[in-house]
Amino acid sequence: MKILYFFYQFKVTDFGKLQAFISYVAKVMNKSKVAVITDMLKAFWKHNISFSDYFYLEFYNRPEVERSNHASTLLMYKFQSRLNSKESIAFFRNKKAFYKKFDKFIKHNYFITDDKNVEDFKIWLIENNPNALMAKQSNGQAGSGLEKFEVTRSNKDDFLVGGKDLNTFYSYALNKKYDLIDTFIEQHPLLQEISPNALSTLRIVSIVDKSNPVKILKPLVRMSNDSFVDNFHQGGIAMAIDPETGNILAPVFFKDPRKSKTETQHPVTGKTLIGFKIPHWELVMPMIEQAALVVPEVRTVGWDVLITKDGPSLLEGNDNWDKTLYEKTHQEGLKPVITSIK
Structure with missing residues (x-):
């Protein structure tokens, strides 16, 4: 398992950023780059701490007693896998499913494009009259699959979303797989x-x-x-x-x-x-x-x-x-x- 985890680090690590961090720590700690890399590998081998977390969590400044209290990515994976049902995490991996399940705790208005057309979207806009929208991919993670659009209303029933007429915007949203649209929350x-x-x-x-x-x-x-x-x-x-x-x-x-x-x-x-x-x-x-x-x-x-x-x-x-x-x-x-x- 340790060897597989070691090779996993090579797969997920941004080595350009890692190199910059190594140079920075070597300078501020007055150590050689080799010494920094050696300590990073020691922390990985003893505590399963990822290469990146060695720098993000500033292990180079931490005594051994503090290092031993940190949770590794591997430990977190095992912990979350043990506590969370694989079947039920679908409610959290997809924003549409999450919104439906936790609707009573969600205070803003939203529109789900499933089985809806541009006319449905227009009715929703008329009812909510937002100044801006956040279009999302319902399976987006960590801020990805997200875009903000200003909304203007030329008259009672005509809208421009991001400078586009409704048909053009709705086609754009579907092409980008934006299947969840929120009113811009204040x-x-x-x-x-x-x-x-x-x-x-x-x-x-x-x-x-x-x-x-x-x-x-x-x-x-x-x-x-x-x-x-x-x-x-x-x-x-x-x-x-x-x-x-x-x-x-x-x-x-x-x-x-x-x-x-x-x-x-x-x-x-x-x-x-x-x-x-x-x-x-x-x-x-x-x-x-x-x-x-x-x-x-x-x-x-x-x-x-x-x-x-x-x-x-x-x-x-x-x-x-x-x-x-x-x-x-x-x-x-x-x-x-x-x-x-x-």
Whole structure:
């Protein structure tokens, strides 16, 4: 298994980025590149830590006792495979299925193109009159298969979507396999003021445990940097949240280890993040506790939650949630938690 996992690392690793990280760490740690590579391989062999996570989680700065607490990609795969039914994860791998199953927790309007035509879409536009749309591939992952379109209305029944008439846009959407169209969601005004380029989303992980019906791990919030998505893997930022108060904790984290680790303000707006209280926080955890039991055969989910002026709303559920985002933001390993779940 170890050898197969080693060769898997060669398959999935971006070696151009890896080389840049090696050079950076060699410089800041005053070590040779050979020494950095040797330590990276040692961490892989002893802790199953991927080549990339060695840098993202800054193993080069961590003592052995901290390294041993981190969950490897292999451990997470085994954990999520053990807890989550292969048949039931379909509700989380496809956004259409997710929207239908968790409709009571979704506050925005959406249109599913299945068995629908352009006239159905037009009626939906008239009913909702959105200023913008997000077109998605329902099986898209990690911010892929996603596009934003401005909507203008020339008169009562005529729309332009992304500058295209309805027939042209609808054909374009179908060709791009955009089978799910959301009204552009307006996040809470306080969050919009801080990070206006994209929705800010909470990531909250739930585990249905035999000894405790719903265990919720420490929450975090993701915000965009200068993109229209908040994705941590595409340059966004992430901060831990105090689960009791809903206040953002220091510092601001980028996934890239070369970025600053002392920032307390949003990189674009300059607004202070540390100490900011997530609006409607008192409603978030109860919603997650309910949602976690809708599909109990999927015992662990990483929920993406957005905050509107009216309260929290589910955006997505991830059965194969990312442990690197959690460990980086909270600066602690997940292995003790993962191995304690029965």
